[in-house]
Amino acid sequence: MQTKRTTFTNRGLPYALVLPQLAITAIFFLWPAGQAFYQSFLRQDAFGFRTTFVWLDNYERLFADPSYLNSLWVTAIFAISTTVVSIGLALALAAAVDRMIRSARAYTTLLVWPYAVAPVVAGILWWFMFNPTIGILPYILDQFGYDWNHSLSRLDAMVLIVLAASWKQISYNFLFFLAGLQSIPHSLTEAAAIDGAGPVKRFFTIILPLLSPTTFFLMVVNVVYAMFDTFGIVHGTTEGGPAQSTNILVYKVYNDGFIGLNLGSSAAQSVVLMSIVVTLTVIQFRYIERRVEY
């Protein structure tokens, strides 16, 4: 791993410098993660008196549990929908801003601030707009004959959290797409124009392929976001309902562990989640390595 050509020679100092970071990491990250791993092999009896070592039993039960399989499925749908919606809209907005010269900065300012809104706040804003009795969107939908009710309809509930999650994430994706677009050399689009490609064709044959590293990166980041940073959105709106239709994995692990106090199952869920994060992180870093080679 890289250092400077020459380094300082102090012996104790580097350890003192990394100590605070390492102490916090060990106490609040590594130890709990290890605990989760350990507890995932244990089970407590109903009164919490006795703990037995049950090997992989917690995992077997977990993957045989229809509500967990439902949660996996719900999470997948939620993550994919959120990724597609927010990436698609952000790309359109970024491409539009990239055409602007004088107004680019103003539009950017007007588009980026939802990044600063907390997920739970985003959830509440959309929950308010979609409120079946006083919300404006159900009112409009009603004019088209659609009876919106996210506390009864599974589809409506999913749409609600997807919209809230995407709304918050658009600004992030937008900024990365804009940076990607601005790093494409003008000479390339000019060469394509000389080769007879119109603006639309240029976008799909030149710009979009060149943006593919950014797009791939954002896909991974958005999936991570939808899976792990959206607890507040679900907790602030549907609370996993109706009928578990929006019970995404992080919400379930909270509910089963913290509210339901099912330690073994919660720990096993934590371990499954960790392996998902590890996989996504590895994919992301593979991609960064590849990007460095270019």
Place this chain on the structure above:
Amino acid sequence: MVENRPFLTFLSHLVLIAGVFVVAFPVYLAFIASTHGPTDFLSGLIPLLPGPHMIENYSTMLTEGVSTGGAPPLGTMMWNSLIMALTIAIGKIAISILSAFAIVYFRFPFRQTVFWAIFITLMLPVEVRILPTFEVVANLKMLNSYAGLTIPLIASATATFLFRQFFLTVPDELMEAARVDGAGALKFFRDILLPLSLTNIAALFVILFIYGWNQYLWPLLITTDADYYTIVMGIKRLADVTDAEPKWNLVMSATVLAMLPPVLVVIFMQRLFVKGLVETEK
């Protein structure tokens, strides 16, 4: 621009205006709702134009809170949020810049191990280890305290990597020149490296302030004492009313107050914000 296409430009403006509308509309509605009296929501539809009760709603929330919601005045909660956001941002920057300095400017046994230990934190967000982390904090008697709200969150691989990346781009010769000039490690850090890192520190501060302010699950887990509620988690308690429609005007004024500080930070420090966001993901 290769060529001038008025229609495409028009279309782009159209897309952008629609985009800005979609992005802004939920917040506009929240703001409007926060300016009305409690009875204005009985008519069956959210009002679309401002009402006359703005000052009244906000001052109620800031100073008194809603007793039935079990939430203290927003002033207290915002203060807690501010402390949490500032401590997390400053703490993360401080410990990250030190460890990055050690990793880049020293060779020492177990350096690789240290690097990986820090790297692994990337893969362990709070959400995946809720219960055991809660237990650790409870055992350390850090529930319902500022220390409990902040310290477990200030280890950060991304901030460390950002500084590491930046330090690697600082020319080697600067450090060599400083050594020839008689500066030791800490002097070099204070006189040369820290001043050169100021922009990066500021950019990171913006991102981390937002991160800290918007923490939700963590304060939800470890605070049961209303004195330590943060505003972001407090909103949920306001909106949670079991048997009645929430007091929308008050909930929405709380919502607006909860998002105001980080949004203002993004708008007024846009350059730093963009830099921080794009560079922490490298």
Place this chain on the structure above:
Amino acid sequence: MAGIEIKNVRKTYAGGVEAIKGIDLTIPDGKLVVLVGPSGCGKSTLLRMIAGLETITDGTIEIGDKVVNKLEPAERDIAMVFQNYALYPHMSVRGNLAYGLKNRGTPKVEIAERIEEAARILEITPFLDRKPRQLSGGQRQRVAMGRAIVRQPKAFLFDEPLSNLDAKLRGHMRVEIRRLQRTFKTTAVYVTHDQLEAMTLADKLVVMNAGRIEQMGKPLDVYANPQSLFVAAFMGSPGMNLIAVGELQALGVGLPDAIPASTGTLGLRPEDVTLEAPAEPHIVIDASLDAVELVGSESLVYARAQGIEKDIVVRTPGIHPGEPGDALTLHVAHSALHCFEQTTGRKVEIQRAA
């Protein structure tokens, strides 16, 4: 004031790569010694070992009769000028000059005096309160020099200080550095890959190759008397023509008997090859003109001789009127021939007829 004594110094990197393979070198007090060689020859490593920025695997380095192997750079009382100048970007020029003195606890008044003095000599007084990024390349170079001068060190170490400048400025600064070094009479070690810079600056020239000293001496001596094929090819622009003896014999060139039998290659400096026959004994090569480069004051004629792989370069004064294909007769005085041994590439002396 102090000389530098390098005794059997070696550098082996952690991976086992040997960068310096045993070097003995005396840098006399007050002299400017230039280390020159192609990239990767170890010249910068050696300089950085003198500075204390690289550890010494074996051997000793003394500055002013004191072994400095274990000393920090700051304790060696040297000053260094870096290729990219390494000015502290957030400090003003004044701050840059003062930093090393402050760290040494020099009194404020004296710091101010020394800065004034250095700034006057280097003509950077108007820029003292500017930041490095507001300066041109040449001005930054001067500030880097100033940072070394104010320190009044035992030795200046220069690590390719001019290679980031354009050709004209480089020539100018070369003269400047020479003048300053003469003025202060401070021992100096100067690393460069540019043989012209090396020739013009050095009191003592050290040609390095692959971690070893290939040859050292006064610049003109090294030029006139290259002791190996490597030095012959490296010094001079264009470099020496190096021709296999076998090729010349196959061409029927009459070589003098004095050439030792072990000779594998003959070296001819371009300026020693003449188109007119000199008075003294000489060899003759028949060739045809391949190309002419007109430099202005002189011409470089590329001559092709049958069976000889590379064109022979001839440096001739004025403008050569020839066209490609013209027949040429090349003459080289016997006394100007350099003979290199077939097996080792070392120089062998022509046996002078008594």
